[in-house]
Amino acid sequence: MERRNLEYLRAVADHGSVSDAALRLSVTQPAVSKQIQRLERELGTRLFYRTPQGMSLTAAGETLYRLSERILTGFERMESTIRARFVNRPAFRVAAPATTAFALISPFMAATDSSIVDLAIMPVGEMDSALDAGVDIAISTVPPPHYREGMPVGRLPLSVQAPADVLERAFGAVAAADLAAASKELLIVPQTGVHRIVEQAAAGLPSPLRIRPVSVGTAAQAMAVRGQGIALLAEQPTYGLRSLPVAVRGEPLSAGLYASWDPRHFASPELRDLAEDFSRWFAEDSPWRSAAH
Numbered sequence: 001m002e003r004r005n006l007e008y009l010r011a012v013a014d015h016g017s018v019s020d021a022a023l024r025l026s027v028t029q030p031a032v033s034k035q036i037q038r039l040e041r042e043l044g045t046r047l048f049y050r051t052p053q054g055m056s057l058t059a060a061g062e063t064l065y066r067l068s069e070r071i072l073t074g075f076e077r078m079e080s081t082i083r084a085r086f087v088n089r090p091a092f093r094v095a096a097p098a099t100t101a102f103a104l105i106s107p108f109m110a111a112t113d114s115s116i117v118d119l120a121i122m123p124v125g126e127m128d129s130a131l132d133a134g135v136d137i138a139i140s141t142v143p144p145p146h147y148r149e150g151m152p153v154g155r156l157p158l159s160v161q162a163p164a165d166v167l168e169r170a171f172g173a174v175a176a177a178d179l180a181a182a183s184k185e186l187l188i189v190p191q192t193g194v195h196r197i198v199e200q201a202a203a204g205l206p207s208p209l210r211i212r213p214v215s216v217g218t219a220a221q222a223m224a225v226r227g228q229g230i231a232l233l234a235e236q237p238t239y240g241l242r243s244l245p246v247a248v249r250g251e252p253l254s255a256g257l258y259a260s261w262d263p264r265h266f267a268s269p270e271l272r273d274l275a276e277d278f279s280r281w282f283a284e285d286s287p288w289r290s291a292a293h
Contacts, residue, residue: 001039001042001043003071003072003075004035005035005036005038005039005042006064006068006071006072007025007072008021008025008032008035008036008039009035009036009039009047009061009064009065009068010065010068010069010072011024011025011032012032012036012048012055013048013055013056013057013061013065016054016055016056017054017055018032018033018036018055036048043060043064045058045060046058046060046061047060047061047064048061069133073133073134076134077266080266080267090115090267090270091115091117092115092116092117092136092137092267092270092271092274093116093117093118093119093120093134093135093136093137094116094118094119094120094135094136094137094138094139095119095120095122095126095127095130095131095135095137095138095139095140096119096120096121096122096127096138096139096140097121097122097123097124097127097140097192097216098121098216098218099190099216099217099218099234099235100139100140100141100257101119101121103235103236103287104139104257104282104286105119105139105278106119107286108278108281108282108286111281111285112277112281114274114277114278115270115274116274120135123191123215124140124141124142124191124192124193127140127142127260128145128148128260131148131260131261131262132262136261136265136267136271137259137260137261137271137274137275138259138260138261139153139257139258139259139260139275139278140192140193140257140258140260141156141192141193141194141197141234141255141256141257141258142192142193142196142258143193143256143258144258144259144260145260147263148260148261148262148263149260149261149262149263149265149268149271149272150258150259150260150261150275151258151259151272151275151276151279152256152257152258152279153257153258153259153275153278153279153282154256154257154279154282154283154286154288155254155255155256155257155288156194156234156254156255156256156257156288157234157245157246157252157253157254157288158194158197158198158232158233158234158245158246158253158254158255159177159232159233159234159237159243159244159245159246160177160182160187160230160231160232160243160244160246161220161221161224161230161231161232161233161237161241161242161243162224162229162230162231162241162242163224163225163227163240163241163242164242166224166227166230167230167242167243167244170182170184170185170230171244174244175244175245176244176245176246176247176252177244177245177246177247178247178248179198179201179202179205179209179246179247179248179253180205180206180207180248180249182209182230182232183205183207183208183209183210184210185210185229185230186210186211186212186228186229186230187209187210187211187212187229187230187231187232188212188214188219188220188223188224188228188229188230188231188232189211189212189213189214189220189231189232189233190213190214190215190216190217190219190220190233191213191214191215192217192255193255193256194217194232194233194234194255195211195213197253197254197255198211198232198253199211201248201253204248205248212229217231217233217234217235218235218238220232220233221233221235221237221238221239221241222239224239224241225239225240225241232246234254234255236287257282259271259274259275259278259279261275
């Protein structure tokens with residue numbers, strides 16, 4: 001069994017036909033058919049049902065499809081290891097939530113000679129598993145689990161954001177919004193590490209908070225513009241919203257920003273260097289630099 005056999009099998013399964021798979025792979029249709037037939041002969045079983053509607057995997061084909069993902073990822077990592085250590089500089093893919101990717105990692109890439117070559121945008125709940133499926137390092141407001149390498153790379157101050165008259169009505173003419181004073185307001189909070197921090201802070205308040213979770217901070221901001229509540233988040237203000245820093249019993253509320261990676265990664269030392277470079281940039285040049293420490 002060759003690597004090419006598995007690549008062709010996955011292409012046919014993904015596209016449902018030999019012709020579409022051949023187009024995707026930039027090879028001829030007979031070449032794809034030949035590899036699939038050879039693989040079926042070697043394994044002694046059919047891998048596809050062939051119908052007028054296209055090709056679909058048999059039970060054996062589905063099993064091989066699942067197993068092949070880890071094998072092909074292993075090939076890619078092996079090639080990356082050789083290139084990084086003996087041929088070229090490392091080239092890393094970073095997983096991050098949308099706001100972190102657009103507001104922090106992309107500017108970092110533009111401002112520095114980093115080894116980041118691609119971003120994988122995903123919810124924070126999917127990022128840890130992505131480290132086992134082709135992503136090299138993850139950056140988010142969720143601390144790394146104990147089985148990962150990781151480090152804090154900055155702190156993001158939290159703020160409430162709404163039209164100016166809404167903030168003044170809710171908190172008065174103040175320099176910082178006391179979270180305890182928000183118990184009568186609907187707070188719109190992104191479901192990231194920020195959501196966890198707000199819930200922990202709310203547990204010690206005399207009155208419960210009314211929290212409406214949303215997937216990303218920009219959604220919270222858009223809803224605040226429409227008067228559907230007050231956004232509580234780490235993002236910079238936008239859409240003309242005014243902002244106030246949030247405090248709990250006089251202490252500013254902030255969210256940590258963390259880098260996480262697999263300790264078995266072939267380039268673990270280089271990933272730590274990347275995280276340290278990002279941390280320095282965050283402290284010195286990011287829009288949040290005044291709160292980095």
